[in-house]
Amino acid sequence: EPEVTQTPSHQVTQMGQEVILRCVPISNHLYFYWYRQILGQKVEFLVSFYNNEISEKSEIFDDQFSVERPDGSNFTLKIRSTKLEDSAMYFCASSARPKNTDTQYFGPGTRLTVL
């Protein structure tokens, strides 16, 4: 069964450094998403992406964040200057369509630790 993959599984970085989190969505999906989950809290939507541009973004997704689909398979989330409060699990997801009835398939997540 096709699945969403994410790398790395765990990233440790110093405050102020840039990080890039990578995701490979399911190959025939067209809609891509990033979420984060701070330890013990709910899963929060960050951004959705379609046709090489952002479709929706939340208030969390400020100027420090950016997303890119650099080639036909990868989907990346960049945090330009990490802060302590960026420490969280980041999940990538993809779906065939953006409709509310469609299933989003999630990757295993990248745990980001900012020191």
Next chain:
Amino acid sequence: GNSVTQMEGPVTLSEEAFLTINCTYTATGYPSLFWYVQYPGEGLQLLLKATKADDKGSNKGFEATYRKETTSFHLEKGSVQVSDSAVYFCALSGESGGSYIPTFGRGTSLIVHP
């Protein structure tokens, strides 16, 4: 705005016990409702979903019925197994500015003892 409220965990049960995890929601319009499961060290997996009122989603012995009158989508299983130990997330997908952005609950941890 949209919101999802789940019962606090952890929920601790013995094998073969009956499980209920409560979920209520607030949303405008007609959202779809989902239960996701997260096993240790893994991502979220869709467990079941319901897209309109009175629909029942079911999978792997789990069930949940979309109750619009009580704005609820409680997860139930008649006989849990140790392998069901995981975190369960209730979510809704409702319209926001023409797109459908999921809103998740905080998650409920289930621990099943042999």
